[in-house]
Amino acid sequence: MKFSVGWLYPDLMNIYGDRGNILTLLKRAEWRGYEARLIELGRGTTKGMDEVDIFFFGGGQDREQALVYEDLLEHKLPPLERAVAAGARVLAVCGGYQLLGHYYQTAEGERFPGIGLIDVRTRAGNRRFIGDVIVDADLTDIEPTTLVGFENHSGRTFLGPKASPLGRVRAGFGNNGEDHTEGCLQGGVLGTYLHGSLLPKNPHLADHLIRAALRRRGITDLATLDDSTEIAAHEKILARSRR
Amino acid sequence: MRRAAAVWAGKATGALSRISRIGGGTTLPGDVARAIDPDVLRKLSRDLAQGAIVITGTNGKTTTARLISWLLEGAGYSVVSNRAGANLIFGATAAALERAGANGRLQADWGVFEIDEASLERAVDEIQPRATIVLNLFRDQLDRYGELETIAKRIESALTRLPAESRAVLNADDPRVAEIGMNLKSNPLWFGLDDISVAARELPHAADARTCPRCGASLLFDAVYVGHDGVYRCPNGDFVRPAPELAATNIELNGFDSLAMDVSGVRIELPLGGLYNAYNALAAFATGTALGLDGAFIANRFRSFRAAFGRQERLEAKGRRLNLVLSKNPAGFNETLRTAIDLAGGHFFLIGLNDRRADGTDVSWIWDVDFEHLRGRARVVVPAGNRAEDLAVRLKYAEVDAMPPESNPGRALDAVIEATPEGDTAHVLCTYTAMLDLRAELVRRGWAKSYWET
Numbered sequence: 001m002k003f004s005v006g007w008l009y010p011d012l013m014n015i016y017g018d019r020g021n022i023l024t025l026l027k028r029a030e031w032r033g034y035e036a037r038l039i040e041l042g043r044g045t046t047k048g049m050d051e052v053d054i055f056f057f058g059g060g061q062d063r064e065q066a067l068v069y070e071d072l073l074e075h076k077l078p079p080l081e082r083a084v085a086a087g088a089r090v091l092a093v094c095g096g097y098q099l100l101g102h103y104y105q106t107a108e109g110e111r112f113p114g115i116g117l118i119d120v121r122t123r124a125g126n127r128r129f130i131g132d133v134i135v136d137a138d139l140t141d142i143e144p145t146t147l148v149g150f151e152n153h154s155g156r157t158f159l160g161p162k163a164s165p166l167g168r169v170r171a172g173f174g175n176n177g178e179d180h181t182e183g184c185l186q187g188g189v190l191g192t193y194l195h196g197s198l199l200p201k202n203p204h205l206a207d208h209l210i211r212a213a214l215r216r217r218g219i220t221d222l223a224t225l226d227d228s229t230e231i232a233a234h235e236k237i238l239a240r241s242r243r
Numbered sequence: 244m245r246r247a248a249a250v251w252a253g254k255a256t257g258a259l260s261r262i263s264r265i266g267g268g269t270t271l272p273g274d275v276a277r278a279i280d281p282d283v284l285r286k287l288s289r290d291l292a293q294g295a296i297v298i299t300g301t302n303g304k305t306t307t308a309r310l311i312s313w314l315l316e317g318a319g320y321s322v323v324s325n326r327a328g329a330n331l332i333f334g335a336t337a338a339a340l341e342r343a344g345a346n347g348r349l350q351a352d353w354g355v356f357e358i359d360e361a362s363l364e365r366a367v368d369e370i371q372p373r374a375t376i377v378l379n380l381f382r383d384q385l386d387r388y389g390e391l392e393t394i395a396k397r398i399e400s401a402l403t404r405l406p407a408e409s410r411a412v413l414n415a416d417d418p419r420v421a422e423i424g425m426n427l428k429s430n431p432l433w434f435g436l437d438d439i440s441v442a443a444r445e446l447p448h449a450a451d452a453r454t455c456p457r458c459g460a461s462l463l464f465d466a467v468y469v470g471h472d473g474v475y476r477c478p479n480g481d482f483v484r485p486a487p488e489l490a491a492t493n494i495e496l497n498g499f500d501s502l503a504m505d506v507s508g509v510r511i512e513l514p515l516g517g518l519y520n521a522y523n524a525l526a527a528f529a530t531g532t533a534l535g536l537d538g539a540f541i542a543n544r545f546r547s548f549r550a551a552f553g554r555q556e557r558l559e560a561k562g563r564r565l566n567l568v569l570s571k572n573p574a575g576f577n578e579t580l581r582t583a584i585d586l587a588g589g590h591f592f593l594i595g596l597n598d599r600r601a602d603g604t605d606v607s608w609i610w611d612v613d614f615e616h617l618r619g620r621a622r623v624v625v626p627a628g629n630r631a632e633d634l635a636v637r638l639k640y641a642e643v644d645a646m647p648p649e650s651n652p653g654r655a656l657d658a659v660i661e662a663t664p665e666g667d668t669a670h671v672l673c674t675y676t677a678m679l680d681l682r683a684e685l686v687r688r689g690w691a692k693s694y695w696e697t
Contacts, residue, residue, distance in 0.1 A: 010448075015391075018607070064454070152605060196606070230636050232635070
């Protein structure tokens with residue numbers, strides 16, 4: 001059984017240690033006996049996009065984000081839409097999350113367009129949200145139901161009617177610091193501000209994504225793994241916030 | 244008058260802080276004195292008979308500053324410098340205060356200050372250095388510093404405001420540092436490595452400056468030395484590594500023990516290991532020659548150099564050797580891992596990760612470190628520090644067989660000592676405050692001196 005992770009712009013959109021998400025997806029598939037492989041999707045290439053089960057799109061610096069935007073529109077968007085329609089999943093973090101939305105509006109009111117794959121809009125805030133985040137997730141198939149991570153963003157993201165939140169923040173700021181929501185879910189795309197990396201400390205979310213992506217291949221259940229190491233790191237963040 | 248009051252208040256604070264054992268008085272006196280006279284560092288810097296040198300960059304500041312001080316002291320000058328990584332403006336002020344006399348005047352020939360990238364603009368403005376060294380720019384503590392671009396722009400603005408006679412000494416191998424240098428009006432003094440035999444084949448995952456600043460194309464690397472530092476060019480010819488005036492060739496690396504290289508016809512031997520220390524030594528050599536020191540004198544002086552606190556310290560513990568190396572960001576960590584495993588043949592490791600302010604409160608960066616390098620090579624790895632659990636997860640996904648996480652420094656130390664055979668070396672790689680915690684434990688057990696005595 002093949003399992004493919006497609007990493008969008010691994011050389012440019014990789015600033016916050018988000019590689020942990022890639023490693024977690026690959027290893028958790030490998031440990032279950034799947035033939036896991038990574039497809040790197042740099043600028044100018046679309047090779048292998050049709051085979052991808054889960055796309056990952058991380059954050060970059062402004063300079064890099066400007067470079068990938070054009071390539072995203074020109075090369076990646078049509079095959080990405082096709083793949084998602086066919087049941088592939090997308091995990092987008094921070095800058096990647098913002099770029100999949102309609103636009104990013106600067107403090108001066110200038111709008112940088114996103115690719116509009118998800119119904120979210122982001123505008124610049126005057127203060128950076130930095131720190132640990134705990135989310136009570138709106139997903140029904142994960143145990144525990146909490147997600148933990150670290151946020152570091154000045155963008156304020158607001159969801160439109162087609163997107164629903166990934167969950168509600170118990171600690172931290174989340175999407176915008178106003179409506180207590182964090183992240184978004186829309187048609188196979190999961191957008192979030194959580195670094196940490198996100199998936200290593202939330203193995204239940206990693207499995208949720210793998211399960212959802214493999215459903216189209218007839219897989220409905222995943223073999224159980226020993227997650228005690230991962231859950232200990234998860235619990236550490238929960239315990240700190242209770243102090 | 245105000246300056247004298249500031250100096251006295253600062254000095255008194257320093258003495259109190261040392262007596263009361265609150266951290267060796269390395270920065271608090273600076274806070275106090277600056278509150279009384281905000282211009283105290285500017286005034287003290289003007290007292291320096293020869294002038295000041297400022298060192299910045301992500302990795303290597305402390306070692307390079309110590310190398311330069313060592314050279315100047317060897318040439319008969321008195322030097323004031325901020326020690327022990329106290330590299331914010333308060334640390335530099337505290338260092339100057341400590342050496343100020345009863346009249347509130349600073350009595351020293353040279354000031355050698357390592358300055359945190361984020362404090363550079365203000366520090367350079369107040370200190371007015373004769374030379375500013377920029378070692379490298381890697382991703383580091385994004386929660387505190389912001390992104391690399393922000394830091395790079397601040398450094399450029401600091402250098403742009405310097406008077407024409409002040410020299411910028413820059414690493415030509417770092418694309419982001421080179422870009423800064425090319426935008427300056429005066430000519431920088433470029434240094435770089437020229438020895439393909441010590442180069443890696445490809446960029447590590449955590450490389451940052453990968454694209455041409457002019458056309459955005461991915462840079463081509465003919466050699467990769469440390470992080471994204473190497474020999475690079477834009478495929479469209481829009482940007483190319485500046486030719487280094489001071490280039491290191493024939494580099495020889497001998498574990499953590501020593502390195503040797505040729506620079507300007509002089510063979511340099513240094514009792515410090517790791518390719519990153521070749522850069523530090525080269526930067527110090529470049530600065531020394533720019534200040535008129537003789538190459539042969541520098542080479543001779545380097546031979547008797549000693550490393551700074553936790554930068555590369557060796558201790559004895561129950562018949563085992565402990566090799567302490569500060570490792571605090573992906574580029575630095577990858578290099579210490581590479582040195583410990585490939586060059587020093589290390590098998591036993593304690594890795595300490597803390598998430599206090601000085602370490603960076605976001606530990607995401609451990610996923611950018613190539614811990615996979617330990618797989619199949621390390622026999623024992625003890626994950627330590629207050630985020631030992633995160634480290635344990637990272638090691639699990641690198642498929643490195645590790646011991647259970649141990650947040651208590653004493654117990655972590657016991658675990659690694661017990662697992663290391665007598666006569667063998669345990670490599671202790673820690674973030675800043677994790678190293679402080681561990682060292683405090685070593686001092687308590689009588690295995691190390693307190694850091695303000697080193």
